[in-house]
Amino acid sequence: xxxxLRRTTHxxxxxxxxxxxxxxxxxxxxxxxxxxxAWTSFVVFSxxxxxxxxxxxxxxxxxxxxxxxxxxYATIMTIYTWVAKGAWFALxxxxxxxxxxxxxxxxxxxxxxxWATRRNKHAAIIIGGTLIGLSLPMFNMINLLLIRDxxxxxxxxxxxxxxxxxxxxxxxVGKFYNSPVALxxxxxxxLTVPIAALGAxxxxxTYRWMAA
Numbered sequence: 400x401x402x403x404l405r406r407t408t409h410x411x412x413x414x415x416x417x418x419x420x421x422x423x424x425x426x427x428x429x430x431x432x433x434x435x436x437a438w439t440s441f442v443v444f445s446x447x448x449x450x451x452x453x454x455x456x457x458x459x460x461x462x463x464x465x466x467x468x469x470x471x472y473a474t475i476m477t478i479y480t481w482v483a484k485g486a487w488f489a490l491x492x493x494x495x496x497x498x499x500x501x502x503x504x505x506x507x508x509x510x511x512x513x514w515a516t517r518r519n520k521h522a523a524i525i526i527g528g529t530l531i532g533l534s535l536p537m538f539n540m541i542n543l544l545l546i547r548d549x550x551x552x553x554x555x556x557x558x559x560x561x562x563x564x565x566x567x568x569x570x571x572v573g574k575f576y577n578s579p580v581a582l583x584x585x586x587x588x589x590l591t592v593p594i595a596a597l598g599a600x601x602x603x604x605t606y607r608w609m610a611a
Contacts, residue, residue, distance in 0.1 A: 445583030532587030
């Protein structure tokens with residue numbers, strides 16, 4: 400019974416943290432997927448989403464020791480964000496107003512790395528973390544090509560929570576970065592590795608807490 404209780408509590412814990420990670424998306428870059436400042440926010444969003452996914456996904460993957468847990472974690476985040484997307488749609492905004500980030504393929508790469516290296520923690524941190532940072536901006540940009548122009552949507556449906564002094568005057572496309580995907584992937588690949596290491600380190604603290 401205790402084993403079953405621990406497993407059930409553990410998986411519920413994953414759901415709770417994944418949901419909270421999704422809520423953090425609101426404060427990570429631009430929740431409406433960089434519609435206010437275009438490519439500049441895309442880079443910030445890519446880095447923040449890559450690191451946020453890595454720290455939670457690798458934590459739970461190493462905690463369970465089961466390849467596939469990272470994808471499970473990313474799936475919960477995705478489902479919860481679709482719920483948020485539905486809430487915005489219910490308020491009268493178009494379906495394209497919220498673009499759900501593409502977390503799942505990047506999490507699958509982390510799981511694949513862990514599985515292919517026979518559950519090697521350090522390989523998961525270095526290789527898996529790098530793959531998350533490299534892939535997430537690319538998957539998200541491909542996703543954006545399939546929807547209406549985000550800038551058009553942003554100006555047509557301004558966010559009600561945006562203060563008047565923050566309302567963009569003109570599009571910032573191409574003003575600071577010529578290649579947001581390259582910059583987001585490059586910076587993400589570098590920064591996601593130490594954040595993945597932090598996620599792995601959290602296991603040490605968790606085990607100590609459980610043993611107390």
